[in-house]
Amino acid sequence: MLKKSILAVLTLLVLAACSNKEDDLTTEEREKVIEDGTAGYEMMGGEVQKATNVPANEEKAILAAFDEYIASFNDKDIERYMNTISKDPKGFNYDEDKKLAEEVFDQFDAKRDVTNVTIAKYNEDEAQVFANMTTHSLQVETNVEHESAGRQVTVFVKEDGEWKVTSVFYIGDDTKSSTGNQ
Structure with a gap:
């Protein structure tokens, strides 16, 4: 029971800023959304194909916004983290x-x-920024560790001249996830 509740919270952790409508989809359906639908990328020989139409200055700004999104989460800095999030997101509720x-x-x-x-x-x-992501977590109260891995497409929109997260699509890789005690 404890393991299931920890996994549920960790799923929320990984899926923070994910689209509510995506929560009801199977892994196969999520794959299809990412590959064919709202979020998309193409694989070439196991590698994600980079968009070729990104101006250099925008590429730098988008990647900096993504880096700040990850760094602010890792630093547990709620003000910085929320500054990376769109005030009017398409895939989730800002306050939630x-x-x-x-x-x-x-x-x-x-x-x-x-x-x-x-x-x-x-x-x-x-x-749309694709990344392979591994989340390492330790629940402070129980000292239970968990690691999850997957692929994520983070969708950014321009808001007041800055790139902000508006939705996130995540596909976990159950073969690379683990839970255990320290």
Whole structure:
């Protein structure tokens, strides 16, 4: 029972800022959404294909926004973290995401590690950033560790001249997740 409740909270941790409508989808359906629908990227030989139409200055700004999104989460800095989030997100509720992030920051020592960060789709109003993500967490109260891995597409929109997270699509890889005591 404890393991299931920890996994439920950690799923929320990983999915903070995820679309509510995506929560009801199966893994296969989420794959389809990411590959064919709202979020999208193409795989070439196991690598995500980089969007070729991104101006250099926008690429720098988008990747900096993504880095700040990850760093502020890892630093448990709620003000910085919420500054990376759109005030009018499409995939979640801003106030609920803030409350969830505060709960996660209070209850867990958590870090997100990202690799293969790639702008997979771009237009002047929206950018989709693909990343392989591993979340390492320790529930402070129980000392239970958990690690989860998956692929994430973070959708950014331009808001007041800055790139902000508007939705997140995450597909977990159950073969790379583990829970255990320290």
